[in-house]
Amino acid sequence: MTSSGRVNKPNRPARTGERDAQAPVHHAPQGFADRFALGFTALLRVCADVFFAKRYGHRAIVLETVAAVPGMVGATITHLQCLRRMVNDDGWIRTLLEEAENERMHLMTFIEITKPTAFERLIVLFAQWIFYAGFFLLYLVSSRTAHRVVGYFEEEAVLSYTLYLKEIEEGRAPDVAAPAIAKRYWKLSAGATLRDVVLVVRADEAHHRDVNHGFASKLAGESVDHQ
Numbered sequence: 001m002t003s004s005g006r007v008n009k010p011n012r013p014a015r016t017g018e019r020d021a022q023a024p025v026h027h028a029p030q031g032f033a034d035r036f037a038l039g040f041t042a043l044l045r046v047c048a049d050v051f052f053a054k055r056y057g058h059r060a061i062v063l064e065t066v067a068a069v070p071g072m073v074g075a076t077i078t079h080l081q082c083l084r085r086m087v088n089d090d091g092w093i094r095t096l097l098e099e100a101e102n103e104r105m106h107l108m109t110f111i112e113i114t115k116p117t118a119f120e121r122l123i124v125l126f127a128q129w130i131f132y133a134g135f136f137l138l139y140l141v142s143s144r145t146a147h148r149v150v151g152y153f154e155e156e157a158v159l160s161y162t163l164y165l166k167e168i169e170e171g172r173a174p175d176v177a178a179p180a181i182a183k184r185y186w187k188l189s190a191g192a193t194l195r196d197v198v199l200v201v202r203a204d205e206a207h208h209r210d211v212n213h214g215f216a217s218k219l220a221g222e223s224v225d226h227q
Contacts, residue, residue: 025206026155027213030220033145037216041152060164060201061116063157064107065124066131067205070150070212071100073136074143092215099208105185106201112179113194144219147212154209161202168195 029035044066075096082089116124139146167173178192186200 025158025209027148027151033142033220034148034216037145037148038152040149041156044153044156060110060160061107061114061120062124062127063160064103064110065128067153067157067208068100068103068107069128069132069135070139070146070153071096071098071103073132073139074146075100077136077139077143095211099211102204102208105181106204109179109182109185109197109201112181113176113197144216147216147219151209151213151216154205154212157205158202158209161198161205165195165198165202168198 027034029038075093078089078092078096082093135146135149138149164173168175173194175193175195178188178194178197182188182197182200183190183192186197188196188200
């Protein structure tokens with residue numbers, strides 16, 4: 001945690017322009033910490049591909065369960081560090097908490113869309129506990145690496161939702177009605193469908209990607225553009 005200015009604005013519902021397209025963005029790894037973060041993310045991607053293949057709705061449930069962990073962990077540890085050091089958090093805590101809440105709403109939405117089986121719920125619980133413990137330790141050892149992991153994780157999330165969107169648009173996945181929880185949270189129209197949900201979720205993930213890469217770069221002492 002540093003005492004410098006905020007890296008990014010808090011999470012918010014996606015603007016219309018962000019829903020239309022998300023250009024591929026990749027942070028080129030610099031140094032061992034970044035390469036470790038990228039390698040760890042690649043390993044998780046392989047596991048997801050093997051277990052879920054193109055079942056993107058089911059993949060989203062596990063993805064969002066894990067994705068909701070880093071923001072809460074980062075906010076908790078940053079909060080305690082600020083208390084201990086008696087310094088300002090410069091808005092990091094609120095940003096991380098809002099990220100955690102946003103990811104939780106993604107999970108609640110996809111649970112309504114894709115009814116998980118009892119086995120999948122068990123996988124979710126197992127993945128959450130394992131990832132929470134591991135990420136907590138990683139954040140204590142190197143918050144920079146932890147944020148870089150999340151940045152790369154969100155890069156993969158944007159890619160996954162882009163592929164999911166393609167499945168919907170080409171008719172291989174049903175474009176069902178958006179659940180009421182999604183319409184309320186993102187203020188979608190009454191006739192919104194799964195395609196609309198995937199667009200706003202992808203925009204959220206792109207925002208989280210930029211925030212966490214920005215945090216990691218700032219902790220590394222690199223210049224960061226304000227967004």
